[in-house]
Amino acid sequence: MNIEKLRKAVQGTVWTRESADYQSVRSGLLWNGRKPDRFPEIVVRAMTTADVQAAVSFAAESGRRVVVRGGGHHFSAIALQDCLVIDLGGMNGLQVDPQARIAQAQPAVTNGMLATALSEHGLAFPTGHCASVPLSGYLLGGGIGWNAGAWGIACHNVQSVEVVLADGSRVVASETDNPDVFWAARGAGPEFFGVVTQYRLRLHDLPRAIRTSVWTYPISQVNRVEQWMSRTMQVVPRNVEFTAVFSSAPPPLAGQATKTISAIATVFAATEDEAQATLAQVAAGAPQDALDIQQSLETPLEVLYLMIGQFFPEGRRYAADTNWTADPARQMEIMAKAVVAAPSAESFAIGVVLPPPDGARMPQAAFSMVGPAFGCTYAVWGDARQDSANLAWMRTTSEKIAPISLGHYIGEADLDLDERLAGSFSREAFERLQHLQRTYDPSGLFHRLRSDMELLEKVG
Template structure:
């Protein structure tokens, strides 16, 4: 392996395993404090698209796998394999054509950066719910983001994608150019057989009255709250996002649990937003501990609120699912798990989507439903890994009968069956066939990495 040849070919940094900065660079690859056991042989910090092309061609010659990394904000460590980690962090360009309502963005442009740049132009996009997640993993996984009930999933608003495949050739793919690759890049997640280096996005007008009302209920009221959420979503516009958050009561040590019913309206007029909140309130069940008044929540504020639930440096595991029939039982199962969570920081979400939400186009993103739920397991000490992972899997296995499939962006990908269930069977079969055709050497084959076990802990 001629590393000097690669160094001469790229403008960015090439960090081999014997480099003094290698250990620190590897530690910084993943946002999750729970690191993975797989160790790369090289880290390439691309400074431009030609660096990406050179790295892919080098990997093909050397027989190494390539793990593209946008921001390392994944829970399973799928961006850290045992070959070359291709760090795309410098490819974070955002260019906006306001009149055409088009943006061109790099893979490392984050949700927060894009939302802020668009807000300044009076525009919007269904960016993801977590501010620091970049477009790379978010849109490759499909993009279940803000106001998806009205705007559609993120991938539904992608006009074209620039990709570098295993042959080291840069292609722009769309519905009319390399349509099959375009199909795959919209939702394949870790099954994708290339590196995305740019997106061209269709934008939306920015709603001028984004407001939120929060009602706090005892966790035991979960079935009644979910029934109310479903009834409310039947009578309000599809630009309402309604989520139940099941968590420890604020200020408690985890012994007290509550359910927050969070209704966010993406309206264009304050009076309209207030009227919609009134319709939701008219159906609300009795027994709320607290009702917070309607408050303005532009996307930047929503990010500030959500960011409080994801402390940097903590250890994370996650699983998510789509549900349909029996949604009350599904969410009640999540609530039952939260009541027994070993960590007070762990929480679960359940979002009821509008029945009039847009139908997504045909793409690799092929698993979805009217109710989405997610369990976030958060803890601090390595010695607690096994207990928290076991709890997560007991909780999610306990609701399996109500599950249609999983969302690849927040699925427990350390379990192979989860990864397979992130796509409809026919879509997964098509993706696997395309992998063999476009990446016969398996350069982009992403094995499911194992987390580094805590000292003395048993595998969950």
């Protein structure tokens, strides 16, 4: 099949490096303003599963490699490679069955789109914290979403997937059908050996009283805030999210502090009484002398998305790295000191203390790396001349956390570093994933990060 036959075979659009609008298409593959010097040979904007099959078959026949682009949101720019890019951005179909409490969603459906559509039926899903991120990369990476303490990791709420494999075939995978493919689709991230073209999702009741309280302190109070958060998460219900945000002081507080730590407690409650009782339980342990306190704000998901969105303005240059740890005190102390010294005032970090384990065994899936606490450092800047300084700041922060790190979350890990890949899985899961890659994609059609045994040796 030549390029003209490929164009005729798909409903979507095919671009090559000779296309008049190639540069704008290439740039649009990434949300991040920081775009590496990589130039896809061909970009296929797929509109249907058949388009994906045609693109995969074309690549296999012509000896090209394939990378899959969902929304281009990963901070490591993995959607932009020197190969054939299958862009799923046009596949955003969504069907909701409120009686069965099931949704069928294509990969370009965003977290915000899904949350809005489900809310009309009084339903919800553990969608990701950023509204513009599509389900494709979010669910493939596992998905740490809203109310995960009660609803679980997002990929564990996936019932089945439709997948195009390296041989161009279409399969449906679930716990009973093609279970190896299903296992990998729930957490393999960019190492998945196929293209997911549809998800079947299990839904939950939409909490009727989502309420948030925010306490903001000088960043020097990090130890007191962490102690309060860790104590609180041992006793509150699992429907509480408690996050510390380390950042430049919000404008109303800029005259009182340069850098602050904001403790944000959100409860996903069924009733107003439940929400108020839980937030009162959280507030009872709050350190004194906060710079600002906002109590019991009404925060439906659309408001929560606006709160998160202010930290990620479009057009900026971004880099990020994550760590799971059993030592939230040390991790938060390191991140607080890092934010104080950040070369960009827009950079920030978050620290999350998770609910204690509930005794249930985590479902079998490629997503296999978790810990009692989670942290992510975000470098955010605007000037390309500051790339080196901001990347060095982010990576130095992770180096300081490394002695207490249990591993990483592949959805936001610094995948430009080799060891981040293997460190995003348990050793057993990583070995199984490599075996399945060799089984389902023996020729290496799909672009992969370094995933050899040498990486396993690095993580022990």
